[in-house]
Amino acid sequence: MRDIETNRWTGIEGAALIAGAAGVVLQQPSLLLVAGVGVAYTAYAWLSDAPDPRLDVERTLSETTPDTEEEVRVTVTVTNAGTTLTDLRLIDGVPPALEVTDGSARLGTALRPGKSATFSYSVEAVRGEHVWEPLRAVVRSPSAEREHSETVASTEETTLRCAPSLEATSDLPLRGLTTQYTGRVATDVAGDGLEFYSTREYRRGDPLNRIDWNRRARTGEMATLEFREERAATVVLVVDARRESYVAGEAGGQNAVERSVDAATRAFSSLLDSGDRVGVTALSPRECWLAPATGADHRTRARELFAANPALAPTPSDEPYYPIVALRRLRRRLPSDAQVLFFSPLADDLAVTAARRLDAYGHLVTVVSPDPTTGDTTGHRLARVERRNRLARLRRAGLRVVDWGERPLATELARAGRRWSR
Template identity: 45%
Template sequence: MSVRTRSRWLPGLLAALACAFGGVVFGDPVVFLASGVGLAYAAYGAVAGEPAPGSLVVERRVSDEEPRAGDDVRVVCEAVNAGDTHLPDVRIVDETPEGVAVVDGSPRAGGTLAPGESLAAAYTLRARRGDHEFGECVAVARTLTGAGELRETAGGGDPLTVRSGGDALALREQTESAVGRVETDDAGEGVAFHSVRAYQHGDPVKRVDWRRFARTGELSTVEYREERAATVVLVVDVRGESRRVRAPGESDTGRLSRDAAVELAGELLSRNDAVGVAVWGAAGGYLPPSRDREVAARSIERLLADPARVPEDLDLRLRGLWQPDTLTRHLPGNAQVVCCTPLADDRPVEAAETWMAHGHPVTVVSPDPAGDSHGGRVAALERRRRARELRGFGARVADWSPDEPLAGAVARAGTRWSR
């Protein structure tokens, strides 16, 4: 809180004194009487006074501090006149998080406040992935003359944390012996029905088809599809030529690709898959797959926090810039590749073809950077062509708009892939 008094009435006082002095010295009553105008001007400013300290209380309220990506978040910055005097001029300005667009309302407001009344700046943000810091919400109360000013602020508070959980990424049937959630064509323990066979000595009692036994008198055993763990390497495309911004104030596709990779890594690790990350571009780096959930998640977030700076203490298999064929030589034989890229050029298509030629199934998660401009529409056509090429040689493509949760794009692509 700060109180400031402006000396805008001092010129009136000086003019009054000058006129009074001149009138006395020169014996001119007209000049002497003119000093009354200046005195009245200065007296008005003195009587107007200044707002009392503590008479203005400011608070920011956020409807949801952990929304899903694409959700609308309502923010209200409110100022309350807690004093006993009328505040004739109150203005509010809220500093919104950088890179998060205001889609409705305004973070600014102005008006007058009687004692006990409140004034609010209410607006709606469209949630984007990541942690977004609010600035200060500032309320300023001025007297009618503008001579006195009271300023109150509400701090930034907790950041707006935007994530989207949900549907698991559909992976190919290229697994290892560890138990996981990828369904295979092998019969055994699981939850999805596979087949029925004749009962064999030692089969678990819980898998005996008792309904069939009651109907036919024959013992039989139900087989389920085995679920095994997968090994996944997330390739994050942060090359300079791949960074696009759909509209001012929005995250670029490099940031969106990094956010998608962190989210997918958390989902995959939670179902016992081994997950590694390769940063394509910037300072580069390749973190081999690991199934240690806490260690892997922490290492992945550190590697992706700033692609231009790779932590020295991370156990990386590759450091610096690498080419797709170089990465191929370091991939585990049973690894699948999930490439997060906006498909801004042909190199991701060529890389995916290289990885698939070496027996690594490829899934592409592609944030859409296309805007509504003429250039954006041309870029969108090129991007769709690349997506068709990828699907043409067997890669899966999840086309993801930043306006929707990542889980929705993955679910749509999963439905398409199952055909």
């Protein structure tokens, strides 16, 4: 609650005093009359006060669980339960991550007792859980000299939940660290698979479809074909959600954390469909951990995490972050056979340090880096050079890096896969 003076009538007292003095000295009744009018306006301004609003607020959404980028219509109805409000201004508490795409979240009106005013606007749904803040009501006195401002909560909390669809991207080029379970990652172990690996001496009981009949026809010797065994991988998706990573290529554009989370949701679905064990975590001041697993229930838990976990919120947290403590905790949690997909814009050197340390601990790291330096300002050009140096340092250290610019992620992954297979 706040009361302020607008200073709308500032100077009228001085003008009335000057007019009155001039009227007395010059013996001009008209000037005395002007001075009297000024005194009357001054009294009117000082004696009128801004009333305290008593408002009932009701807010409704056309859809409370929309899909990403779906338009949601918000309708706000304000009822005056107090005295007459001659100058009422309303500002709805739109969540910071949502953008108003149609209409206005503000209204200026006058309300008699018992009357209602309604306004509506549309927002574009983005991933996450978004809670509306209380509406702000600003009431002015009839003279507009004084202004009273306070927040008014709606009758029920308004929440919009937008969960990602977990669409799969193209096959992710994983590295060789695998589990004992059958999957799609080619290993250097002979066994069942699709890719030829070697031949060995025939053993009694070997299946007929594994016998090298060409060699049998050419030399008369029996030999058995062996293929490169394919196994499942344990993968942990690590999203760099520190405050430094909330950067975008242009004002109002999608920030790098949002792009990273979008890529992580697609990677999660792709890996889970391939039979790999997948987990999710974040470098963030807030807690975020989903242990690697498989199955439909695990997919549901991941969808809930991507939608509502505060560590992956579309806006940064103001809580302090201690990188050394966070990396130690992450290292203890990672399974020994887990490899890491690290999603980060590489906006500072700490991201490089985190990726290299995880790789040094034996968790093969692949970095997927959304590029936030697409602008053409001096600052963007400098940031672009610094980021390229960080990419080069990671590649020299033996890490795989996907530099994700304006092309679709699937295109960048396919290009990277071809490059790594040479």
